[in-house]
Amino acid sequence: METVIFLTFILVLSIFLGCELISKVPSTLHTPLMSGSNAISGITIVGALIAAGTGNNHETIILGILALVFATVNVVGGYLVTDRMLAMFIKKDTKKKQ
Amino acid sequence: MTSLPLLIELCYIFSAVLFISGIKMLSSPMTARRGNLISSIGMLIAIAATLGKSGLHFKFIIIGIVAGTVIGIVTAKTVAMTSMPEMVALLNGSGGIASLLVGWAEFHSKITTHSGPILLAIVLTVTIGGITFSGSLVAFGKLSEKLPGKPILLPGQNVFNVILAAAIIIIGFMFCFSNSFTAHYQLFISIIIIALALGILGVIPIGGADMPVVISLLNSYSGLAACAAGFVILNKVLIVSGALVGASGIILTSIMCKAMNRSLSNVLFSGFGSGTTKAKNKDSQGDVKPINTNDAFLVLEAASSVVITPGYGMAVAQAQHVVNELGNLLEENGCEVRYAIHPVAGRMPGHMNVLLAEANVSYDLLAEPDDVNPVMESIDVCIVIGANDVVNPSARDDTSSPIYGMPIINVDKAKTVFVLKRSMASGFAGIENPLFFGENTRMLFGDAKASVSALAAKFKG
Incomplete structure (x- = not known):
């Protein structure tokens, strides 16, 4: 129970931190923000790794591998597509020099 | 408590720090790309730390990671910006x-x-x-x-x-x-x-x-x-x-x-836009004044300030590249060009910004409604490309309108408004748009991409 309280404490602080951080992102970057933060939500990959790697029966391992595939798609796809988008946001002056 | 070794726990803390710094760097387009990289390094550290946990069967993990990575790379590299x-x-x-x-x-x-x-x-x-x-x-x-x-x-x-x-x-x-x-x-x-x-x-x-x-x-x-x-x-x-x-x-x-x-x-x-909301704009009746690209070109050539307002129609017509071309030609002609983007234009937050960025529009030309609305009266020409409800003046004036109260881009206050539109069909919400009947509005009918490239072609002579 104490663990749960401790984790909830972390949760609450993180939400406040998230609100502070996100409200500073300009509207121009809202799409990359979404895909980038979506890639971060792929952190569930940690749980998938543990499930796929330590499963003690077939069902757990299969569920774990499936979770791992989806989480990896989420992480890899999310970061790459965000990078592709952000690479396009350039200032005109620097573009002309190139 | 979890019995993870101390080192793994420390790695997790470090990756959380990297996620937070990564998001922080998204506050400017200058640093955003590096921020995304930092955030992805944080993810890599979290994954590596988890793999350092003792007693993992790597066989299954490799299957999952390889499959996911391949799918992720292929989709991310091939998906079109639209x-x-x-x-x-x-x-x-x-x-x-x-x-x-x-x-x-x-x-x-x-x-x-x-x-x-x-x-x-x-x-x-x-x-x-x-x-x-x-x-x-x-x-x-x-x-x-x-x-x-x-x-x-x-x-x-x-x-x-x-x-x-x-x-x-x-x-x-x-x-x-x-x-x-x-x-x-x-x-x-x-x-x-x-x-x-x-x-x-x-x-x-x-x-x-x-x-x-x-x-x-x-x-x-x-x-x-x-x-x-x-x-x-x-x-x-x-x-x-x-x-x-x-x-x-x-x-x-x-x-x-x-x-x-x-x-x-x-x-x-509410199922908004399912057709149950009926428009009842009595005073919006008037004549629609069409314009052809020849006349539109003459007006644009004489203009010293232009605001371009894109909407979902620009994405559908894939017109972002020709829009940028037209914008550049206008600038070369000595005209000040800005892009006014409504937060809900398109199908996701920042949709229009990404498309215009893809077409190499400089991000400092992208403006929010609050930036352009105060100066709208001094703008010579406002070009509306495939936007409808976000420029509908009845959201401002008509209390009976279903979208009354929605903040809009006041394109109707510009000296001249060009509306690029395929036909007179009403917008998504099924609400009639008095903008189309406005005194200073000219309708440029046709596919947005075709119309804009025709205008650009005229500038090039």
């Missing part, structure tokens, strides 16, 4: 189902030994994950036009959804206190099924133009699902990162709702 809303929907969905499966695997592996709080976390994980997954698939279907974009509202659907939500709460409660193995599993599976149904039924009644809200909300859910999964496996980095994403999605959702002057519940439950 399909970005669908891509984001799919990524949300895969995050949701991943969390659901993590919750399921954890439930299955220690089925008899879970304590109350963990069971509650499992219920939350599979519920939120399931809703995110099926909801995102429906959103994907609507955005890619595999499903009809119009809202589908069945009679009694809201009541039915409430019953489903109540059922999840009751079954979840029973699940937490059940101690028979078979009953436990039956309850668990029914929670998953109901959650999936809720996701589908929740998104089906929402129309295409409200998708920015839905995508933001699902984005938030995918974070919350990861966060709940963190409570299942008692892992702090999942909780911190999930909460960051959850907060991000919620803030975007509220920005989108404010930009439409509607409450979240109105967006989610």
